[in-house]
Amino acid sequence: MKQSLFTIRKNESLTSTVFRMVLEGETSAVTGAGQFLNIKLDGLFLRRPLSICDYDENTITILYKVVGKGTEVMSEMAPSVSLDILTGLGNGYDTTKSGDRPLLIGGGVGVPPMYRLAKNLINEGKKPIVILGFNTKDEAFYVEEFESLGVEVIVATADGTLGTKGFVTDIVKSLSNYTYFYTCGPEPMLKALSDCTTTSGQLSFEERMGCGFGACMGCSCETKYGNKRICKDGPVLEKEEIIW
Amino acid sequence: MKQSLFTIRKNESLTSTVFRMVLEGETSAVTGAGQFLNIKLDGLFLRRPLSICDYDENTITILYKVVGKGTEVMSEMAPSVSLDILTGLGNGYDTTKSGDRPLLIGGGVGVPPMYRLAKNLINEGKKPIVILGFNTKDEAFYVEEFESLGVEVIVATADGTLGTKGFVTDIVKSLSNYTYFYTCGPEPMLKALSDCTTTSGQLSFEERMGCGFGACMGCSCETKYGNKRICKDGPVLEKEEIIW
Amino acid sequence: MVNTKVTLSGITLDNPVIPASGTFGYGYEFAEYYDINMLGSFSFKGTTREPRFGNPTPRIAECTGGLINSVGLQNPGIEKVISEELPKMREVFHKPVIANISGFSVDEYVYCCEKINKEDQVGIIEVNVSCPNVHHGGMSFGTSPEAAAEVTRAVKAVTSKPVYIKLSPNVTDIASIAKACEEAGADGISLINTLMGMRIDLKTAKPAIANTMGGFSGSAIFPVAVRMVYQVYEAVKIPVIGMGGVSSAEDVLEMMLAGATAVQVGAANLVEPFACKNIIEDLPRVMKKYGITDLNDIIGGAHK
Amino acid sequence: MVNTKVTLSGITLDNPVIPASGTFGYGYEFAEYYDINMLGSFSFKGTTREPRFGNPTPRIAECTGGLINSVGLQNPGIEKVISEELPKMREVFHKPVIANISGFSVDEYVYCCEKINKEDQVGIIEVNVSCPNVHHGGMSFGTSPEAAAEVTRAVKAVTSKPVYIKLSPNVTDIASIAKACEEAGADGISLINTLMGMRIDLKTAKPAIANTMGGFSGSAIFPVAVRMVYQVYEAVKIPVIGMGGVSSAEDVLEMMLAGATAVQVGAANLVEPFACKNIIEDLPRVMKKYGITDLNDIIGGAHK
Numbered sequence A, B: 001m002k003q004s005l006f007t008i009r010k011n012e013s014l015t016s017t018v019f020r021m022v023l024e025g026e027t028s029a030v031t032g033a034g035q036f037l038n039i040k041l042d043g044l045f046l047r048r049p050l051s052i053c054d055y056d057e058n059t060i061t062i063l064y065k066v067v068g069k070g071t072e073v074m075s076e077m078a079p080s081v082s083l084d085i086l087t088g089l090g091n092g093y094d095t096t097k098s099g100d101r102p103l104l105i106g107g108g109v110g111v112p113p114m115y116r117l118a119k120n121l122i123n124e125g126k127k128p129i130v131i132l133g134f135n136t137k138d139e140a141f142y143v144e145e146f147e148s149l150g151v152e153v154i155v156a157t158a159d160g161t162l163g164t165k166g167f168v169t170d171i172v173k174s175l176s177n178y179t180y181f182y183t184c185g186p187e188p189m190l191k192a193l194s195d196c197t198t199t200s201g202q203l204s205f206e207e208r209m210g211c212g213f214g215a216c217m218g219c220s221c222e223t224k225y226g227n228k229r230i231c232k233d234g235p236v237l238e239k240e241e242i243i244w
Numbered sequence C, D: 001m002v003n004t005k006v007t008l009s010g011i012t013l014d015n016p017v018i019p020a021s022g023t024f025g026y027g028y029e030f031a032e033y034y035d036i037n038m039l040g041s042f043s044f045k046g047t048t049r050e051p052r053f054g055n056p057t058p059r060i061a062e063c064t065g066g067l068i069n070s071v072g073l074q075n076p077g078i079e080k081v082i083s084e085e086l087p088k089m090r091e092v093f094h095k096p097v098i099a100n101i102s103g104f105s106v107d108e109y110v111y112c113c114e115k116i117n118k119e120d121q122v123g124i125i126e127v128n129v130s131c132p133n134v135h136h137g138g139m140s141f142g143t144s145p146e147a148a149a150e151v152t153r154a155v156k157a158v159t160s161k162p163v164y165i166k167l168s169p170n171v172t173d174i175a176s177i178a179k180a181c182e183e184a185g186a187d188g189i190s191l192i193n194t195l196m197g198m199r200i201d202l203k204t205a206k207p208a209i210a211n212t213m214g215g216f217s218g219s220a221i222f223p224v225a226v227r228m229v230y231q232v233y234e235a236v237k238i239p240v241i242g243m244g245g246v247s248s249a250e251d252v253l254e255m256m257l258a259g260a261t262a263v264q265v266g267a268a269n270l271v272e273p274f275a276c277k278n279i280i281e282d283l284p285r286v287m288k289k290y291g292i293t294d295l296n297d298i299i300g301g302a303h304k
Ligand SMILES: Cc1cc2nc3c(=O)[nH]c(=O)nc-3n(C[C@H](O)[C@H](O)[C@H](O)COP(=O)(O)OP(=O)(O)OC[C@H]3O[C@@H](n4cnc5c(N)ncnc54)[C@H](O)[C@@H]3O)c2cc1C
Pocket: A036, A046, A047, A048, A049, A050, A051, A052, A062, A063, A064, A065, A066, A067, A068, A069, A070, A071, A072, A109, A112, A113, A205, A206, A207, A208, A209, A235, D062
């Protein structure tokens, strides 16, 4: 965990409610895909946790959906504004278990962490299949970005306006030759995936957070391996340990 | 009273702790010298009351001393920032009672309202004498501005580093041919002036304010003419009504 | 179209938004700035038998998200309120008003309520039991179920108008006090009054308020207010007027979900003179956002 | 040079800044980020007899100037705290720590305090009486002078270390409870624990916290905390540890002027992981600004 100031370099809309923000600053605390950062916003007491979509030596990219006060304020911020951010939070995905052909399944605002994860897996010489689920075409984002990584991308929309009509689970059920799965998205989707996947996998969870770095026990959950803090021992849990 | 947005046009230091801010906006609610405005600052619950030093059709000038959180934040504001301000607050000085040669006595941050008052009196064909009191030369401000109005300006500093050594009361006691007095400054100074002046006069008071426009009774004082709210029935009171 | 009308003891308000006592004077201060007839009602400054200057100044101290006041019930006394303030109010506000009555003995409450009961401008009498009881060791009437019930019974005996008891939050068990008032005949409960708070001026090392302590209110106290409204709604069947830190249309909805039939706005008026107007104008938009067509549908909604 | 050393029941702290229980884990989480030996002491997570998972999630809700938590005393239970956490703490913190003990019956307090009393790492036992008393209708021990005194007496009988009773602010008369604890043998008073608060999620129309209500803390509650520390300082002679909303060196001075000998920092740690470090480093500057050379000179200074 590191606390430092970042400067907004880009802040642009991808859909009517989803934005991409590129932040410049000290990124040394970020150690892998699936981690998150925690942003302090003026006038709001709690920091806002957001997944890291991508990063390099001096920038971090996040994708966020406007759902309340904090994300609304963020969507109105201009480049060059600086933000107090905690980085290097959370365990992140473990890529060593992926096998050759892991599935990466992102639903809605669960899509962002899949991007860096896909990149890392490709770098490790693996052939991930990326499945992205959205409600409708207008809410879809980052499809091209995933495609330009050179991976196979399958899109599902609930209303069929883009890609396959249906849920990501419909697609997962139709696949058989995958070696592992990684996912992030709404909890009902995670549960459904846990049920319909035939391999082990890692699932990333959300919880209301007091601190985001393990101090308050605000985000605890019970697992088969004992109590865990989503912020510190997660947000990524293994399929086998989860108690639904 | 009017609520509107003003844009900072200038914000510059006059001494190490006193700043001048020029605000552009709708000034129609301001009706005279001695009134004040009430500024909303992000993150602070109460507005900050500050006297109007001068104004024209679309700007208001205030002079403020950095004494706490609010004024500190203000001193760091850049031009073009906009501020939510209530204008047209307070009764202001009544110039009809001044006679030909009124004394205007400003002490420290009580100096600002004297500036517009001097201008108004001059416009009305009167010959005000301005007495400005400071602790020391380094804390003096606006002496030249008063001089360039063409009025007689007498400065007193407690340590004698500028003008006469001593207090404004020493100067007032040495004068006899004045017709009335107007003053603003620390309460001990107001009290001393009330005692040593030989004419009627008007004194401007400060009090902790909840609202600044007469709603909360936070700023009340007892006078010989009944209870008054400093913010609405004041800040200017007549010498005769004050109960010390 | 959405419905914002709510009803308190037979009095229908165009909307649930009511400026809280002590933060809206007698209304005419605000009537200079906007037509206050858009308000659901308003609760005028707390009235006592005798005229009161109140406490020494400084009476105001700033806090994170609020302020402390120790105005100390400054008011011209019941006779002058009736002879001078009510007629002035009538000119600017044409709906039933809420008369906020305070006292330091049961007799004083009775005296004031009996007088104000005769005024047809007054729709509801709001009895503030947060004041210290001079006959019983100075603890406020609002801190014991028995004392609060005693005031309620005494006041009910001399009035024909609906009586709402306004409770202090500085208590261990707000529900039992509300229940005692209900059993003693109260027509409704108003809550919360201010939390007792204190600040110290570092420059002088003395209390920032001349009277040492004062009443803390503003958005900072909202979570305490929501909790107490929720608890009182569970404990009583009479309507609840909720207040404490309300400063937006969203806050109004949250108070109503907790159990409030109407909502008062206090400290927000002081720093945002158009607070009530803005909230009322914003209500329909926020109701639509959350799929609410009739405010009556959400009263106590969080209890389901 | 300024003196920031203060003494609690014979234990001298390098400075009065102490992270509050439940917001600093067992210290080692923070020791990864800075050397926590700079702290005056720290109060570790509330410990109960049995291991507890605590309440269902969501356990956190945001408020203006603070948060509500309903963690519900998640902890591994006294045996594991002693066998696993204390040794880990010892590696990163070399001063006496404050052991925060909770319970749902007098027996449970006694059991835990007796155990923890044997640990020489523990300098002070802080007994949190805000938990509901399962044997007496669920009201917390901290809401009645008798119950608080009973816990105090029972605990004192089995410990040789200084016992500080940590009081709940959700009471009518904090001073009488503090006095009862003093008379029952308490060596000091810690206050305040969280205010009971509640938020409702407008999207779901349900309480934002799974457990309906929770403990509200953060800068919003500071004026209530200062007031209670002031009242308790007047009522008792034993030292007071003040807390509630402290988030700056200025706040530390204000608490001490109100009567605190030492000051705990809670919610601020969660959003500002370096809060305690920053406060400690800023203390000398702020002391100089207000002309303070020795912190001991200002304890209770606002009472003069
Ligand atoms: C580990 C983690 C990673 C996340 N990554 C992303 C991401 O990459 N993109 C994205 O759009 N969203 C992400 N979220 C959800 C994001 O944190 C919330 O949408 C955001 O905090 C909402 O803030 P707000 O002020 O706009 O909403 P408000 O509803 O006004 O927030 C009120 C409070 O609730 C909390 N809150 C609200 N929704 C959530 C939620 N779903 N999960 C946790 N806390 C919440 C807020 O943080 C705040 O404390 C992530 C959440 C977690 C826990």
